[in-house]
Amino acid sequence: MEGKKISMAVIRRMPRYYRYVSELHQNGVARISSGALAAKMGLTASQVRQDFNCFGGFGQQGYGYNVENLRSSIREILKLDNNHTAVLIGAGNLGRALMTNFKFEQSGFRLTAAFDVRPELMGGSVAGVPVLAMEELENYVQRHQPDIAILTLPRQYARDVADKLCSLGIRGIWNFTGVDLHLDGIHVPVENVHFSESLMTLSYRI
Structure with missing residues (x-):
């Protein structure tokens, strides 16, 4: 999000999201709701949605999050492919x-x-x-x-x-x-x- 100030608290949660979503991806899970992801992380569904909205949001109403796409988006945010x-x-x-x-x-x-x-x-x-x-x-x-x-x-x-x-x-x-x-x-x-x-x-x- 060019020019938008993201809080350090949100940034520090992103690696945790990436770790959980990567585990889901490895286990063949195709999609997950904000509520299910929040439960794994000890957060609320509202907090998960707010965090992701800082970067434009990745979910679809009534569907949740595509795990593969979410993992790729977080990986891009964290610049993990920058060698x-x-x-x-x-x-x-x-x-x-x-x-x-x-x-x-x-x-x-x-x-x-x-x-x-x-x-x-x-x-x-x-x-x-x-x-x-x-x-x-x-x-x-x-x-x-x-x-x-x-x-x-x-x-x-x-x-x-x-x-x-x-x-x-x-x-x-x-x-x-x-x-x-x-x-x-x-x-x-x-x-x-x-x-x-x-x-x-x-x-x-x-």
């Missing part, structure tokens, strides 16, 4: 776990390289992703122009590395360091991931 590329900074336990287990391509990204300071990791690879020396980061980013960087390095280095990446033209940061990074002043979006917040939320709920 985004990513690099990972910090090939420690968390970094290696992401490289080994996370399905980047299903989320619209291709992880092309990882960087670390430990000499014993240089020249190796994890899950087919080459691990390079941090000294090579600047040249690599300038040459390959990845879209985002994933930060899994020690927290004390997070801000300096983020600033360096932004100066090299990185377009976004997925941050697992435990330090909140806010780079709005230089127009680089950051997703700060905190596992502890999710666990503490669960603590409250139980």
